[in-house]
Amino acid sequence: MTDPPDLPYPARWEADVVLRDGGTALLRPMRSDDADLLVSFYARVSEQSKYYRFFAPYPELSERDVARFTQVDHHDRVAFILTVGGEMIAVARYDRTGPAEAEAAFLVEDAHQGRGVGSVLLEHLAQAARENGIEKFTAEVLPENTRMAGVFREAGYQVTGGMEDGVVSYALEIEPTAMSLEVMGAREHRAEARSVARLLTPSSVAVVGASRSRDKVGQALVRNLVLGGFTGPVYAVNPTARAVAGVPAYASVLDIPGEIDLAVVAVPADSVRDVVIDCAAKGVHGLLVVSSGFAETGREGRNRQRQLARLARAYGLRVIGPSALGVINTDPELSLNASLSPVVPSRGRVGFFCQSGELGTVILETVARRGLGLSTFVSAGNRADVSGNDLMQYWGDDTETEVVLLYLESIGNPRKFSRVARRLAQSKPVVAVRSGRFTQGVPLGHTVHRTSVPQAAVDAMFRQAGVIQVDTLDAMLDVAQVLAYQPLPAGPDLAIVGNSDSLGMLAADTAAEAGLSVVRQAGALRPDATAEDFERALTDVVQDDAVDSVLAVYVSPLDLDGADVARVIAQVAGESAKPIVVTFLGSQGVPEPLRQYDERGVAVRGSVPSYPSPQAGVRALAKVTAYSQWRSRPRGQIPPVEGIAEERAREIVESVLAARPDGGDIEGAHLDALMRCYGVDIWPAYRVQSVEEAVATAERLEWDVVLKATAPHLRQRPDLADVWRNIDTAAEMHDAWSTMLSTIGEPESAGFVVQKMAAPGVPVVVGCAEDQMFGPIVSFGLAGVATELLGDLSYRIPPLTDVDAAEMVREVRAAPLLFGHHGGEHADVAALEDLLHRVARLAQDVPEVVAAELGPVLAGPDGLTVLGARVQVAPVEPQARMDWYARRLTRL
Known part of the structure; x- marks a missing residue:
């Protein structure tokens, strides 16, 4: 050595x-x-x-x-x-x-x-x-x-x-092996779940910075803990007081005689560091920091926030916050309201994670008004440490939580989010709202890496993970009501029962728009239909094997309370294995007559959610139906890909970067060799600088050739002036050359090549890119300017399962062209899926490949022809993929 x-x-x-x-x-x-x-x-x-x-x-x-x-x-x-x-x-x-x-x-x-x-x-x-x-x-x-x-x-x-x-x-x-990664993921899941449990299930709480002034945050925290009925001891820390809101006060956390599980910190930002050290010395398990003055204030605040997270972690503590609204646990054995909100929703089976402290109170009030019960609620504020990923780890094991809601303003580690959410969604539905979805905006207090990923790719990541993505808070709660109180539908077939033809038609139109099929529409009920009429109609459609879900519409023409109708709706719903939602007198939430309770007085499955309009109810059912179909589909396997030479590929890229340290395009023999490492053969193309070279090359290829301009600014022109096909003679080549030059310009700038004509097929493009936040992303679409303008591309995050690859090919809007549309031939879709797996492996194996595009790729009935490829390499930070193979908390 x-x-x-x-x-x-x-x-x-x-x-x-x-x-x-x-x-x-x-x-x-x-x-x-x-x-x-x-x-x-x-x-x-x-x-x-x-x-x-x-x-x-x-x-x-x-x-x-x-x-x-x-x-x-x-x-x-x-x-x-x-x-x-x-x-x-x-x-x-x-x-x-x-x-x-x-x-x-x-x-x-x-x-x-x-x-x-x-x-x-x-x-x-x-x-x-x-x-x-x-x-x-x-x-x-x-x-x-x-x-x-x-x-x-x-x-x-x-x-x-x-x-x-x-x-x-x-x-x-x-x-790393599939088994070692699985073991690591399971250990990470258990550890992070336990770290959050220590924050959400404390046996004792200390409020550091408790104030005697009623208009101060510190007293509000003490008051809400006490009035909320917290079952453990509450301590106040205030060096000048003997008691705060009837709670004994101590000069320091260290002076408290009992053990402390959770410290709620409400002191000025520059004093938080000392509190962390005192809490560590006391043996506190976790911190909830409601103090502001951190990353939302600028560079100095961002540094203070990083120091807070690193100091707390170094002393063994997890942190919620800073600038957090707080945490709530409605378990009657705890009754924890360690938050600034005086409003606590009823006990339920829904976990809610919210990043915004400012919106937290509004969210809690809205949830309570709708009657949607929560198990736990966390407002993480600036998310310096504990994030939505951590909460999903906890809720995955929490038997008291059946539905997870996420109000996200940023995602610090999208790769981990995708992995954790995908595992959780297989057993518990996850519903998410993302602010800044189209503007890519991030609140001041959130420190995240830059991303160049298109919005469609982020949406695809959510779909791949099984996350139900909605646009608004109201839509989130609409969906949550179905998930919390009704069974999942087995399919997309909807029945509509109601005493209003006009509302029934609105519901049917919305169903068609949202992807549901109306198979029964019992619109014959009279406006003055009785409870018995509704009972007969609902029982009939519920027993119909062709029906997967039911929307009931009840409008009272005589300003009646509809108690009898509510009773029969609740009765049928309680006995049905199919979801039933209603528009009941225009009410929103779960009206009291439509509730069913367990022995603890908690609203349970069988309760019937109501919507002020039938459109809202149908859209909620459509989201739930799509999730049910995702959950019931085969998970798929990551197939073995033959003919991969990963080490050789790394050597090629390293040699290119050694000669060009700043990176750039791989060309020529290096490009061909790299793609052969992943079993991809590029159709030979020969660069020509003059018409004489073009004729000589065509003669060597025995004609039937293509003359093509390959310069990036000329590719896939809508007027097709960048390519001339089926050239069989020298005269035809001269004609093609002169005609293309008259449109394109000098051959030096056009990048002319001559290629042998390939077998016909549907032109597609397969690509990949390395993103600082998301890591590798694979894309697929049909080639052409229309695809670019309309954004008709599918995306996935590797590794790809066989199901992922199959869905990528089929979900683009132009996919019918691959399956014999208007008499065309069926493309070799299996070969396309294999190519996706090969490109995904390249993206996953070699992070220095920051962008690659194979295209056009002709997908014919007997296989594929890759007519061209462009691969860009660049040096990457050594830590770019470190969290893939060893557990670590995100440092921002």
Whole structure:
């Protein structure tokens, strides 16, 4: 082995991580000045753990040991330490033993064993090793060291091992596998769910910054906790008061005699840092920061917000906020209203995440007015730490939550959002509103990466994840009412029952627009229809196998309360396995006569949501129907793709970037070689500078050729002046050349090429791009200016399942052209789907490929012909994909 390069400290490897019990820690590379930390850590480790590490009694480290362990080069010798509150609690290292092999070792302080420390360290150590060209870890473990043995066996990597001389030797192939990624995702899910549970289910709360003035935030928080009936002790922290709103006050969190689970912070922004340190010393589990004065105030505030998040995480704390409205948990065993809202909705089965503190009170009032019960509510404000991703992790395990609502103003980690939401939506519906959807605007307090992804691609990401996306808060609550109280429809077939023909027609028109089919319309009910009339009509359509969902419309011509009609609607709905929604006297929400309760007095399934107009009810049913169909469809598999040469592709891109450090287009032999690495052959094209060269090339190809302009500004012109087909003679080539030059200009700027005519087919374009926020994105559409102008493209985030690829081909509006439209031939759609998988693999494997477009690709009945390709490469930050293979909290 050659001497390792002199590498600087790899700050990109630093990470905030969540441990198994929900606490946080700082993971970072070892530094040469960590000697004192290491010695102090080693002194706290038990003799048994030391024996497990060194296979012999090793009571203390010598100066030579300390120097050896702290001197690392971040290449052949790499070490990570884990710290909480600045104290080291664990260390992991590898030492290279061969060109692609290293020996790994771990040591965890006894007080922190069982917290999942070893598995987190292994993930990050393996990621660093892969960056440095290492493919395998070896490790020796004593048989009685069951914890460490479990870390290796349960990591999801390919592991081999055997016993020799009383020691178990392990060998781990550290290339990420489907199993290792699944294991990592499951561990991340459990840890983050527990970290949020510590915030939403506290047994005690302290309000730091509690005020005696009724017009101050601090007193409102205390008052809402007390008046809300919180079942645990509430403490106030105010250095000048003995009590606040009847609650005992203390000068500091440290002076409170009991344990504190949640600290609600309402002090000036520049005092929050001291509060974090005091809370960490007290053993507080989490912080809710309602204080303002952070990222929404500018650069200084953004720095203060980053420091808040990093400091809290380094001390083991999660943070909701700053500028948060607060959190609510309606569980009667808690009755937690740690928020600034005096309005608390009734108990229900809906979890609500809102980023905006300003809108939070309005949202709660609207939810309460509609009678939609909530399980929990979180307003995260500037979202410095805890985000919607964390809440989805928690709600995925929360048996008290059946529906998830997200009011989003920004998405800090879209890749993770897509992954977490997709898993959650398979069991619980997720409904989202995104502000700034078309303007790409982000509130001042939100720090997110820039993105160049088109809006259609973001929408596709939501659909791919199964998220029900709506445009307004009212539409969100309309959908939530169906999801919370009615079963999912089995299909798109709708029946309309009502005593108003005009409203029935409006409902039918809306159904056609929204993608539902009206199969029954019992509009014969008279305006003065009785409860018995409604009962007969509703029972009839519910029992009809052709009906999947029902809309009932009741309008009283005599200003009656309709109690009898409500009773029969509720009765039929309670016995029906099909969703029933109503327009009941123009009311909105779940009117009392249409409610059904459990033994705790909580409105349950069978309650019937009402809408002020039939259109709103139909649109809500349409959204729910689309979700039901997504949920019931096959999930699909990520198919194996034959003929991939990933390492060779990386070598080609690295060689191009070595010659052109700023990147650019890959051309010529490099382009052909790169695409062959992914099983894609580009139809040969020959650059020509004159008509004589064009004729000579055509003769070599034995004619039947195409003359084409390839300059980017000339491609796919609507007048088709960029291409001349079926050229069979020198005279025809001269004619084509002169005619195209008269339209296009000089050949030097046109980029003329000659190609052999390919078999006919439908021209399509397959592309991919690397985005700073979203990572790789794959696109598909038919070639042509109309597709560009109309945005008729489909998008997905890799990896693609076979279902994803099939849907991409079929969901563009021009897709019928691939399936024999107007007598055309059926394209080889299977070959198209295979090409999508190949491009997705390229995008996923080589992040330096920042943009690629294959097109036009002729999709014929017997296969594909790729007529051209453009691939752009650029250097990317080493940390661009680090969160794919090792757990880490987003740092903004």
